[in-house]
Amino acid sequence: MAFPVALLFALAGPTTLADGKVTAEALADASEVRAGDTFRVGVLLRMEPEWHIYWRNPGEAGMSTELTFRGAAADVGPVAWPVPTRILSRDGFITTYGYEGEVLLTAPARARAPGELAVDVSLLVCKVDCILGDATLALPIAVGAETRRSAAAARFDAEAARVPRPAAGLTTRIVPEVVRPGEAFTVEIEGACARPCRPAAAPFFPYRTPSVDLKAQGGRVDGERFAVTVAGTAGPDDPGADQRIAGVLAYDDAPPLEWSATLRRALVSPAPAAPPLLGLLGLAFLGGLILNLMPCVLPVLAIKVVGFARSAGERKLAHGAAYALGVQGALAVAAAAVLVLRAVGTEVGWGFQFQQPIFVAVVGGILVLLAENAFGLFELGVPSTGAVAAVSRARGLARSAGEGALAVVLATPCSAPFLGTAVGVALASPAPVVVLVFVALGLGLAAPFVVLTLASGARRFLPRPGAWMGRLKEILGFALLGACAWLLWIYGRQGGGGADLVVVWLLVAFGGWLVARSRRRGLALAAAAILVGAWGYRTLAPRAADAGLSWRAYDEGAIATDVAAGRPVFVDFTADWCITCKVNERVALDTDAVRRKVADTRAALYRADFTRPDEPIRRALARFRKAGVPMYLVYSPASPDAPEVLPELLTENRVLEALDRASQRRIE
Amino acid sequence: MKTTWLLAAAAVVGLSARAHADATVGKPAPEFKAADQDGKVHTLSQYTGRIVVLEWTNSGCPFVRRHYKAETMEKLSAKLAKDDVVWLAVNSTPSNTPADTKKWMKDEGFAYPTLQDSDGKIGRAYGAKTTPHMFVIDKAGTLRYAGAIDNDPRGKSAAPVNHVDAAVSALLAGKDPPVASSEPYGCTVKYK
Numbered sequence: 001m002a003f004p005v006a007l008l009f010a011l012a013g014p015t016t017l018a019d020g021k022v023t024a025e026a027l028a029d030a031s032e033v034r035a036g037d038t039f040r041v042g043v044l045l046r047m048e049p050e051w052h053i054y055w056r057n058p059g060e061a062g063m064s065t066e067l068t069f070r071g072a073a074a075d076v077g078p079v080a081w082p083v084p085t086r087i088l089s090r091d092g093f094i095t096t097y098g099y100e101g102e103v104l105l106t107a108p109a110r111a112r113a114p115g116e117l118a119v120d121v122s123l124l125v126c127k128v129d130c131i132l133g134d135a136t137l138a139l140p141i142a143v144g145a146e147t148r149r150s151a152a153a154a155r156f157d158a159e160a161a162r163v164p165r166p167a168a169g170l171t172t173r174i175v176p177e178v179v180r181p182g183e184a185f186t187v188e189i190e191g192a193c194a195r196p197c198r199p200a201a202a203p204f205f206p207y208r209t210p211s212v213d214l215k216a217q218g219g220r221v222d223g224e225r226f227a228v229t230v231a232g233t234a235g236p237d238d239p240g241a242d243q244r245i246a247g248v249l250a251y252d253d254a255p256p257l258e259w260s261a262t263l264r265r266a267l268v269s270p271a272p273a274a275p276p277l278l279g280l281l282g283l284a285f286l287g288g289l290i291l292n293l294m295p296c297v298l299p300v301l302a303i304k305v306v307g308f309a310r311s312a313g314e315r316k317l318a319h320g321a322a323y324a325l326g327v328q329g330a331l332a333v334a335a336a337a338v339l340v341l342r343a344v345g346t347e348v349g350w351g352f353q354f355q356q357p358i359f360v361a362v363v364g365g366i367l368v369l370l371a372e373n374a375f376g377l378f379e380l381g382v383p384s385t386g387a388v389a390a391v392s393r394a395r396g397l398a399r400s401a402g403e404g405a406l407a408v409v410l411a412t413p414c415s416a417p418f419l420g421t422a423v424g425v426a427l428a429s430p431a432p433v434v435v436l437v438f439v440a441l442g443l444g445l446a447a448p449f450v451v452l453t454l455a456s457g458a459r460r461f462l463p464r465p466g467a468w469m470g471r472l473k474e475i476l477g478f479a480l481l482g483a484c485a486w487l488l489w490i491y492g493r494q495g496g497g498g499a500d501l502v503v504v505w506l507l508v509a510f511g512g513w514l515v516a517r518s519r520r521r522g523l524a525l526a527a528a529a530i531l532v533g534a535w536g537y538r539t540l541a542p543r544a545a546d547a548g549l550s551w552r553a554y555d556e557g558a559i560a561t562d563v564a565a566g567r568p569v570f571v572d573f574t575a576d577w578c579i580t581c582k583v584n585e586r587v588a589l590d591t592d593a594v595r596r597k598v599a600d601t602r603a604a605l606y607r608a609d610f611t612r613p614d615e616p617i618r619r620a621l622a623r624f625r626k627a628g629v630p631m632y633l634v635y636s637p638a639s640p641d642a643p644e645v646l647p648e649l650l651t652e653n654r655v656l657e658a659l660d661r662a663s664q665r666r667i668e
Numbered sequence: 669m670k671t672t673w674l675l676a677a678a679a680v681v682g683l684s685a686r687a688h689a690d691a692t693v694g695k696p697a698p699e700f701k702a703a704d705q706d707g708k709v710h711t712l713s714q715y716t717g718r719i720v721v722l723e724w725t726n727s728g729c730p731f732v733r734r735h736y737k738a739e740t741m742e743k744l745s746a747k748l749a750k751d752d753v754v755w756l757a758v759n760s761t762p763s764n765t766p767a768d769t770k771k772w773m774k775d776e777g778f779a780y781p782t783l784q785d786s787d788g789k790i791g792r793a794y795g796a797k798t799t800p801h802m803f804v805i806d807k808a809g810t811l812r813y814a815g816a817i818d819n820d821p822r823g824k825s826a827a828p829v830n831h832v833d834a835a836v837s838a839l840l841a842g843k844d845p846p847v848a849s850s851e852p853y854g855c856t857v858k859y860k
Contacts, residue, residue, distance in 0.1 A: 060798070060852075061855065061856040063821050063853055063854075066822070089857075089858075089859060091788075091859045093797075094856045124855075130730060132730045132731075132734075182693070208851065236692075236694050236848040236849050237849060
């Protein structure tokens with residue numbers, strides 16, 4: 001098998017592209033390769049001084065370099081990308097990633113048959129101006145009896161050391177855990193090196209993920225442990241699923257690592273897509289119709305219709321219209337009130353959208369109260385004596401209009417659930433929709449009266465008032481609770497747990513019950529109970545990762561290493577069920593002053609979570625003669641074996657002083 | 669799942685308080701005031717009630733040249749002009765002069781104005797990183813699309829999807845843009 005190897009290689013050789021700014025040469029790490037053996041192929045790219053080409057992710061501008069291997073001589077795998085350099089625009093506004101000088105982009109290959117590979121190179125090379133370059137290179141593959149290293153093999157080996165390997169043993173923390181479209185987040189990557197390692201000045205290079213922007217913030221190193229912070233922004237598009245984010249961790253004195261993690265994405269809840277307008281209006285109309293069957297409306301309506309049919313004579317249409325207008329007028333006031341409330345609320349920064357967890361919670365709370373009302377726990381009343389008197393003095397059409405308005409006022413005690421729900425939906429809708437919803441509601445409320453006055457025969461179909469009206473109201477109460485269940489589902493889709501929401505609604509329900517049980521004193525009591533409950537909940541609720549303070553899991557070895565490295569160490573022994581612990585964490589640990597002090601003293605923070613039994617933590621507690629949590633230890637590098645034990649009722653000042661003491665001894 | 673009330677409250681506060689250097693899709697687009705190649709002054713607010721497309725351009729950039737050779741911008745702007753869409757090119761290259769722009773307009777045969785942003789003020793306000801970099805602003809002045817002109821950075825696709833066409837068409841039909849952002853590609857904007 002004597003191939004004219006020299007002749008084949010003569011076909012290859014350096015080619016220039018992009019106006020001579022780049023020289024490209026196809027290479028293999030084997031001068032001869034046995035069929036079926038793996039070897040490496042690649043393209044050596046040399047740039048003119050100060051010109052650069054781009055990495056697999058070009059960054060905020062540019063275009064990635066692309067290699068395509070064609071031909072039957074070998075099967076070629078994906079390109080291995082060495083760590084790039086970060087290239088900033090003159091003003092630092094634009095970050096790109098690429099290569100200056102020269103780079104060898106390689107790919108694994110398996111030899112098949114003697115022949116040639118064609119390599120298409122497509123790249124963009126920039127200094128200030130940019131030039132596109134395209135070329136097709138030839139790479140002869142000499143398939144023979146054995147695999148022999150080529151002269152270029154050493155170059156391949158050197159470049160391989162700059163190609164990241166998948167990392168093991170990294171911990172990644174993403175805050176917030178679930179990311180919404182358009183939201184910013186931070187990624188903390190922590191790990192250990194085999195030997196002391198130093199993150200490079202540009203410690204992180206992100207791979208490209210659709211609709212996610214990642215940018216390195218900085219790296220810290222601490223003995224053999226390191227941490228890299230990455231700032232991320234999710235794009236406005238909803239990816240519809242969790243996403244894989246990945247990148248390269250680069251070091252000054254250790255091989256690069258390839259990192260990846262799952263970015264949990266909140267799915268945009270379907271609610272904001274707004275129920276179709278026609279359906280919404282139909283529901284409002286139906287709601288208005290049902291209002292006529294409420295215990296406080298039906299008896300009045302029945303008497304009025306009978307009386308009216310006997311006396312009114314021929315101006316029935318006019319009276320019916322006046323009644324309907326009266327209903328609309330009263331509801332227009334309600335609609336206006338909603339719009340004003342929203343305008344004022346938006347001004348002070350409230351968000352009236354179902355995407356807002358707070359809005360979901362408040363609407364749900366109101367629904368819970370209204371359900372209690374429907375179950376007859378308490379009555380919502382409107383002082384209407386004056387209005388009734390005024391209406392009875394009026395005559396003619398004015399009287400019919402007044403009766404329409406009065407029907408709304410009278411209906412309030414039982415219509416509140418419907419109005420409340422309508423208001424809830426209305427708050428999240430554009431102003432014209434708000435008005436239309438109320439108009440439809442009013443039409444529904446007025447419809448039976450108008451129909452009955454016009455066609456007196458229809459009176460026979462009017463149901464007789466009775467106890468069934470109360471039942472109906474109670475059944476509607478369950479419908480309101482059903483709406484709460486729906487809100488809970490929305491909340492879950494937004495990335496919320498839901499348990500916290502149920503607790504808050506329970507508090508609201510409890511407050512309502514208290515008010516209903518003991519009228520006068522109850523009011524103050526209920527308010528106090530709700531406030532205390534809400535405060536307690538705020539305090540006890542699992543917190544959003546103590547924004548700013550980064551706690552590590554309790555690890556005696558790591559603590560000893562940190563102290564030996566000259567850092568003060570603060571250890572928080574805590575548990576989810578420990579109220580004192582949670583209060584301390586809120587008032588004395590998670591504060592701006594402590595955050596600053598931790599940064600100043602370079603203190604390391606460890607958290608020993610005793611929520612579930614844990615033997616090392618139990619032993620540590622026993623060593624300091626504690627039966628349980630909380631316990632706070634501050635280690636000073638000056639006396640690594642005798643940490644200071646802080647009091648169980650912690651204050652911010654005690655923490656600050658202890659951290660000062662621990663760090664000052666080190667300096668002295 | 670540890671989302672809590674506090675997190676929820678923080679999210680609400682955060683959403684309203686977050687200050688962003690770059691223009692954000694879904695938020696009001698930054699106002700601007702700049703002269704075009706003829707000295708005529710344009711502001712964003714003067715076009716309230718009309719959809720506005722901003723195109724970052726630089727006649728020296730091979731990506732811009734490729735699209736002008738293919739008449740991507742000329743054809744799309746002419747098509748959208750029928751629906752009263754405003755098309756403004758923006759040139760943030762410090763060395764670019766109005767005379768350069770006029771020559772480029774004559775060579776390529778297009779008539780829409782090019783805002784002279786040599787100091788990069790508009791470019792930085794919008795976070796324009798590449799040429800071309802496209803922004804679509806709806807009739808209410810809200811930024812609705814930011815990113816590449818299409819999904820074909822290398823110009824090798826037989827049927828590229830034009831994101832700007834899709835976004836504007838959706839807005840004209842009263843819908844949300846199918847893609848609200850994409851990675852822009854091209855040369856870096858040559859800020860001073």
